[in-house]
Amino acid sequence: MQPIDHPKSLMEVTAAKIRNAIISGELPLGSKLSEQRLADTLGVSRSPVRDALAALQSEGLVRVSPKRGSFVFTPELRDVDDLCEHRAVLETAALRMGITRNHAMLMQQMEHAVAAMHRALTGNDTTGYSTGDRQFHRAIIEGCGNRSLLRGYNHTISPVKALRTHLFTIMDEDTDRSMREHTAILEACRSGDADLAVTLLEEHIDHLTAAFRIKLSLEAETEAPE
Amino acid sequence: MQPIDHPKSLMEVTAAKIRNAIISGELPLGSKLSEQRLADTLGVSRSPVRDALAALQSEGLVRVSPKRGSFVFTPELRDVDDLCEHRAVLETAALRMGITRNHAMLMQQMEHAVAAMHRALTGNDTTGYSTGDRQFHRAIIEGCGNRSLLRGYNHTISPVKALRTHLFTIMDEDTDRSMREHTAILEACRSGDADLAVTLLEEHIDHLTAAFRIKLSLEAETEAPE
DNA sequence: AAGCACCATGTAACATGGTAGTTTGACATC
DNA sequence: GATGTCAAACTACCATGTTACATGGTGCTT
Numbered sequence: 001m002q003p004i005d006h007p008k009s010l011m012e013v014t015a016a017k018i019r020n021a022i023i024s025g026e027l028p029l030g031s032k033l034s035e036q037r038l039a040d041t042l043g044v045s046r047s048p049v050r051d052a053l054a055a056l057q058s059e060g061l062v063r064v065s066p067k068r069g070s071f072v073f074t075p076e077l078r079d080v081d082d083l084c085e086h087r088a089v090l091e092t093a094a095l096r097m098g099i100t101r102n103h104a105m106l107m108q109q110m111e112h113a114v115a116a117m118h119r120a121l122t123g124n125d126t127t128g129y130s131t132g133d134r135q136f137h138r139a140i141i142e143g144c145g146n147r148s149l150l151r152g153y154n155h156t157i158s159p160v161k162a163l164r165t166h167l168f169t170i171m172d173e174d175t176d177r178s179m180r181e182h183t184a185i186l187e188a189c190r191s192g193d194a195d196l197a198v199t200l201l202e203e204h205i206d207h208l209t210a211a212f213r214i215k216l217s218l219e220a221e222t223e224a225p226e
Numbered sequence: 227m228q229p230i231d232h233p234k235s236l237m238e239v240t241a242a243k244i245r246n247a248i249i250s251g252e253l254p255l256g257s258k259l260s261e262q263r264l265a266d267t268l269g270v271s272r273s274p275v276r277d278a279l280a281a282l283q284s285e286g287l288v289r290v291s292p293k294r295g296s297f298v299f300t301p302e303l304r305d306v307d308d309l310c311e312h313r314a315v316l317e318t319a320a321l322r323m324g325i326t327r328n329h330a331m332l333m334q335q336m337e338h339a340v341a342a343m344h345r346a347l348t349g350n351d352t353t354g355y356s357t358g359d360r361q362f363h364r365a366i367i368e369g370c371g372n373r374s375l376l377r378g379y380n381h382t383i384s385p386v387k388a389l390r391t392h393l394f395t396i397m398d399e400d401t402d403r404s405m406r407e408h409t410a411i412l413e414a415c416r417s418g419d420a421d422l423a424v425t426l427l428e429e430h431i432d433h434l435t436a437a438f439r440i441k442l443s444l445e446a447e448t449e450a451p452e
Numbered sequence: 453a454a455g456c457a458c459c460a461t462g463t464a465a466c467a468t469g470g471t472a473g474t475t476t477g478a479c480a481t482c
Numbered sequence: 483g484a485t486g487t488c489a490a491a492c493t494a495c496c497a498t499g500t501t502a503c504a505t506g507g508t509g510c511t512t
Contacts (some may be wrong), residue, residue: 034492060377066493067472067474069493116497148312157383262462277495
């Protein structure tokens with residue numbers, strides 16, 4: 001017998017449902033989110049939906065316009081740049097901390113992730129590769145041992161996850177290069193070269209940022225052709 | 227002409243009131259915050275109070291325990307360390323960005339703040355010095371030009387502000403050293419030496435962290451003497 | 453006196469009703 | 483045909499009612 005952990009509140013599961021729907025692409029960017037409709041479809045009252053939307057707004061996933069309605073976020077080019085830069089700041093800082101003060105655990109988690117990615121790559125398992133990718137970056141951010149930083153990261157990163165699935169169709173990414181980059185970062189960490197690891201990680205994130213930029217400006221063109 | 231910003235919702239002003247009460251020390255650390263009582267004293271219904279408390283919880287200022295009540299946060303030693311380290315990460319990153327891409331504006335704001343601090347110091351105006359201090363760090367974080375980072379900072383920093391007023395009685399800080407440090411940072415920025423400026427800023431923040439640690443462990447002793 | 457169940461009370465979580473701001477589109481007017 | 487008007491529908495915001503849970507006290511049992 002062990003103490004039972006409180007069942008998640010209705011608001012939490014509601015937020016998780018909506019968040020997941022946005023990240024997975026089920027809810028398109030910019031789509032309308034009526035409290036009432038969400039409450040009906042999820043089978044709850046408007047209160048937990050409202051609370052959930054407020055939480056998601058503070059995560060940057062939802063924009064709620066007073067008396068008008070709530071909408072899935074629609075990033076400007078600048079927002080994407082800011083977001084990715086912010087992410088890079090947090091993740092590189094976390095990596096530096098992890099290397100200097102939590103090396104063993106960090107290495108174990110990263111190696112585990114890289115192994116999974118390698119397996120997925122040889123098996124042409126793209127979703128498996130994505131899972132490994134997420135695992136890799138989670139290892140970095142969780143390896144820092146700073147709970148405040150971890151909270152801040154999780155509070156910021158959702159839009160990035162959403163952008164990934166919304167802008168990229170499967171197989172759109174250069175997984176070979178991505179694999180090389182992850183491996184290089186792992187090697188730098190193994191040798192304890194924090195500066196190199198951070199530089200490599202920055203470049204890695206920059207590549208994703210650049211891909212976002214291209215995709216987004218491409219979309220803007222097709223939506224508003226002169 | 228620019229889009230008009232909506233008048234603040236009741237929830238927002240409620241959150242601001244409570245936040246300010248916590249930061250200013252009016253509400254002691256760990257004190258109970260009943261939704262009903264807050265609603266009565268503020269003259270609003272429970273709904274905006276509840277929303278406000280949820281927002282403040284995500285800022286780390288309030289801990290709401292299901293069915294038990296809401297409480298002003300009570301930091302452990304580790305929380306303080308994590309928080310300050312997180313703050314240092316964000317602020318140093320912002321400073322680096324500001325120096326390289328927004329130098330003129332950054333310098334202007336920082337000089338303004340330092341001048342105010344200098345005036346306050348010669349006039350023995352401690353509250354004025356605090357104001358200048360906040361202005362200085364705001365210049366750094368707003369000088370980065372990254373809205374995501376700015377949001378993340380504001381979302382994280384409230385507990386630090388609260389700790390400052392709760393742990394320090396007026397005149398408790400070494401304002402002379404603080405003044406020297408701020409001036410040194412300003413000089414490093416003026417000369418464009420980002421590495422030096424960041425190092426100085428890190429040390430500056432470390433001093434505050436150390437002061438927090440001492441004060442907190444001191445308090446823990448008096449509260450629970452063996 | 454110590455341990456126990458039971459009950460009164462306080463709390464946040466959730467449901468629902470009312471209100472005011474916003475949008476939309478039909479329709480009248482020019 | 484373009485434009486102004488207005489009403490109806492829709493929205494989030496706020497207020498209040500209801501419920502389930504947590505807690506502290508009281509009196510009974512041992």
